[in-house]
C-alpha cells in the first residue's frame with residue numbers, strides 16, 4: 386500500500402525529520418561542551434543528557450532514511466511489501482537502438498502502466514498528455530522489457546511491457562506452491578491459462594509408485610482390498626497411468 390503526498394506535504398515530513406535529527410545532534414554537542422560550565426556534581430547528568438539525545442538522534446536518522454527509501458517521487462510505500470514478486474526492466478526502444486540504456490525496474494504487475502514509466506522517469510506525459518507516453522530522452526513511444534526477474538521462465542528473452550504485465554498477473558493469481566507447476570504446464574506446450582491449468586493439474590509425484598498410490602487412494606480408480614495390497618504392482622500401474630498423462634519435472638497433468 387502506498388500513500389501519495391503532494392510536494393508540500395512530502396517536504397513538510399522530510400523537513401520535520403531533518404529538523405528532529407539535527408536538533409538532537411546539536412543538543413548532544415551542546416551538553417557535552419557545557420560540562421565545564423556546571424558544578425562537578427551535575428556533570429554526570431549532562432553526560433546522560435548527551436547520551437539520550439544522541440540515541441534519539443540516531444533513531445531520527447533511521448526514520449529519516451526509511452522515509453527516503455520508501456519514497457518514490459512523492460509516493461510513499463507504507464506497507465513494507467514491494468508489490469508483486471516479479472519485476473521487469475522496462476526501457477525505451479528508441480534509446481536502445483541508438484546505444485543508450487534508458488529504463489528502470491518496474492513492478493511486474495505494472496509493467497505496461499504508463500504512470501509507472503513516468504514515476505521512474507522514463508516516460509514524459511508532458512508532451513502528448515497523460516495517456517500518451519513518450520521517452521523523456523528521445524521522444525520515442527516504444528517501450529520494451531529488456532530484462533526481468535522471477536517470471537519463472539514464463540518470459541523467454543525480451544518481450545513487450547504488456548506481455549510482461551499479463552504474465553505477472555498470471556503468476557500472481559496463482560498460489561505460491563502452484564507456480565512451479567504452472568511453469569511446468571507451459572513448458573509442456575499447453576496454453577498459459579490459469580483456469581485450464583488448475584483443471585488439468587493432478588499433482589507432483591516423485592515416482593510412478595507415488596502416482597499409482599494417489600490414483601488408487603485419493604481418486605479411487607481401483608479398489609484393492611487391504612490384504613491384497615502387498616501383491617499389487619503399484620509401480621507398473623503408475624507407469625501405465627503416466628503414459629496417458631503429461632508430466633514435466635514431476636508435475637502431472639491430464640491431457641485434456
Ligand SMILES: [Zn+2]
Pocket residue numbers: 477478479480481487520521522523524525
Ligand atoms: Zn528514448
